[in-house]
Amino acid sequence: MQFMASKQPENSLLGPESDSQRTLYPYVTGTSVVALKYKDGILMAADMGAFGFHSRSSSLFFSCFVLEVCCFKRPGSYGSTLRYKSVERMKPIGKHSLLGASGEISDFQEILRYLDELILYDNMWDDGNSLGPKEVHNYLTRVMYNRRNKFNPLWNSLVLGGVKNGQKYLGTVSMIGVNFEDNHVATGFGNHLARPILRQEWHENLSFEDGVRLLEKCMRVLLYRDRSAVNKLQIAKITEDSVTISQPYSLKTYWEFSAFENPAQGAIGSW
Amino acid sequence: MENCRSCVAIAGADYCVIAADTRMSTGYNILTRDYSKICKLADKCVMASSGFQADVRALQKQLAARHLIYQHQHNKQMSCPAMAQLLSNTLYYKRFFPYYSFNVLGGLDNEGKGCVFTYDAVGSYEKVGYSSQGSGSTLIMPFLDNQLKSPSPLLLPAQDAVTPLVEAEAIDLVKTVFASASERDIYTGDKLELVIINAAGIRREYMELRKD
Numbered sequence: 001m002q003f004m005a006s007k008q009p010e011n012s013l014l015g016p017e018s019d020s021q022r023t024l025y026p027y028v029t030g031t032s033v034v035a036l037k038y039k040d041g042i043l044m045a046a047d048m049g050a051f052g053f054h055s056r057s058s059s060l061f062f063s064c065f066v067l068e069v070c071c072f073k074r075p076g077s078y079g080s081t082l083r084y085k086s087v088e089r090m091k092p093i094g095k096h097s098l099l100g101a102s103g104e105i106s107d108f109q110e111i112l113r114y115l116d117e118l119i120l121y122d123n124m125w126d127d128g129n130s131l132g133p134k135e136v137h138n139y140l141t142r143v144m145y146n147r148r149n150k151f152n153p154l155w156n157s158l159v160l161g162g163v164k165n166g167q168k169y170l171g172t173v174s175m176i177g178v179n180f181e182d183n184h185v186a187t188g189f190g191n192h193l194a195r196p197i198l199r200q201e202w203h204e205n206l207s208f209e210d211g212v213r214l215l216e217k218c219m220r221v222l223l224y225r226d227r228s229a230v231n232k233l234q235i236a237k238i239t240e241d242s243v244t245i246s247q248p249y250s251l252k253t254y255w256e257f258s259a260f261e262n263p264a265q266g267a268i269g270s271w
Numbered sequence: 272m273e274n275c276r277s278c279v280a281i282a283g284a285d286y287c288v289i290a291a292d293t294r295m296s297t298g299y300n301i302l303t304r305d306y307s308k309i310c311k312l313a314d315k316c317v318m319a320s321s322g323f324q325a326d327v328r329a330l331q332k333q334l335a336a337r338h339l340i341y342q343h344q345h346n347k348q349m350s351c352p353a354m355a356q357l358l359s360n361t362l363y364y365k366r367f368f369p370y371y372s373f374n375v376l377g378g379l380d381n382e383g384k385g386c387v388f389t390y391d392a393v394g395s396y397e398k399v400g401y402s403s404q405g406s407g408s409t410l411i412m413p414f415l416d417n418q419l420k421s422p423s424p425l426l427l428p429a430q431d432a433v434t435p436l437v438e439a440e441a442i443d444l445v446k447t448v449f450a451s452a453s454e455r456d457i458y459t460g461d462k463l464e465l466v467i468i469n470a471a472g473i474r475r476e477y478m479e480l481r482k483d
Binding site (some may be wrong): 174176178191192 | 328
């Protein structure tokens with residue numbers, strides 16, 4: 001892994017504090033990714049928003065970036081500035097895998113560069129073999145864990161899905177290297193809000209349509225309840241023979257519930 | 272940091288039972304309900320681990336690699352006491368940046384007798400008749416002490432540490448102990464995975480636990 005080592009400063013543990021360039025807080029972050037196995041492969045959903053600087057809601061990522069000792073002054077005292085609204089957080093990796101990411105967008109882009117190189121070097125053998133989702137997931141696990149051991153984590157939760165030789169694979173890695181496989185996974189807020197729905201409704205023989213419907217149900221709940229979610233999302237599908245990532249689209253929402261209109265009504269003593 | 276809790280091992284005269292629940296969590300969040308914490312290291316040697324999952328995985332990988340080398344060099348499987356020493360050395364090698372993992376190792380020794388080794392994160396270890404690690408151990412260990420009453424290690428001449436139970440009784444005890452622990456320990460639950468090693472080989476059993 002020369003391509004990684006060369007990027008690391010040699011003094012990563014010993015240098016004076018002022019030399020350190022570690023990510024202490026994420027800077028531009030994306031929110032949940034939700035994914036599940038269905039009859040013919042894997043379906044994955046992620047919205048396209050990315051929050052800059054201080055986003056208040058996300059319990060995982062209090063976004064403010066501190067570079068070495070000097071702290072960036074936040075441009076706005078509260079609220080979320082700098083929002084990117086068409087960030088693609090799901091990418092195909094090689095022929096058999098699909099990667100989704102939440103957390104720091106720039107770290108995700110760096111991971112994509114590592115993977116591009118990995119896949120390229122693998123192709124150069126030209127031996128008819130190719131890395132499957134299991135191998136890619138294992139590679140990501142090692143990269144994430146290695147960086148946490150250097151106290152310089154890549155600030156992401158990653159979801160890796162894929163199909164190879166008829167075997168479906170769905171796994172996840174956190175920024176400190178915790179990893180597992182499951183029939184359905186979700187990152188960040190999705191862990192709180194989407195997984196309970198998935199646990200209740202998921203089954204082995206989900207059709208494509210039912211899978212998409214289930215993902216949309218999860219994404220709608222996230223949209224209502226996770227304030228860093230935006231109503232512009234993509235759904236990606238990977239099967240034995242192809243990867244497709246949908247065009248961005250919106251979900252139908254309904255905000256006219258009376259409890260939404262005047263949420264404080266009936267709560268005595270509040271505004 | 273603490274993702275996996277509660278594992279138990281009991282050694283008998285001709286068997287060894289190693290068990291752990293399959294819940295993996297971060298904080299109050301359950302990540303998955305079906306994660307095996309029991310790792311087969313050699314034909315007659317398995318390890319159950321609690322602690323930080325990423326460290327545990329790294330440790331299991333390291334041991335698997337070392338065991339592969341051993342097999343190439345000696346053309347045989349590593350014995351359980353040898354693996355116990357290797358595990359200790361592997362943990363101590365990272366004494367100043369430890370693997371945050373708390374393990375119990377169980378298996379059969381060269382005479383086919385059950386043995387259990389219990390560890391801390393930096394490699395201190397002890398051969399015992401039964402042991403438990405993880406957050407559930409505060410509930411499990413006193414129960415095992417009460418039921419199994421191991422002879423004091425101070426006795427002279429040294430007494431054998433293996434438990435007097437027969438295999439089926441030990442399996443029953445482990446199941447009871449986990450059913451009890453999952454009542455009070457919120458990090459223990461979902462499913463119990465038991466690995467039973469005896470002269471016939473290795474077999475696995477499962478039992479459902481509380482899911483809340």
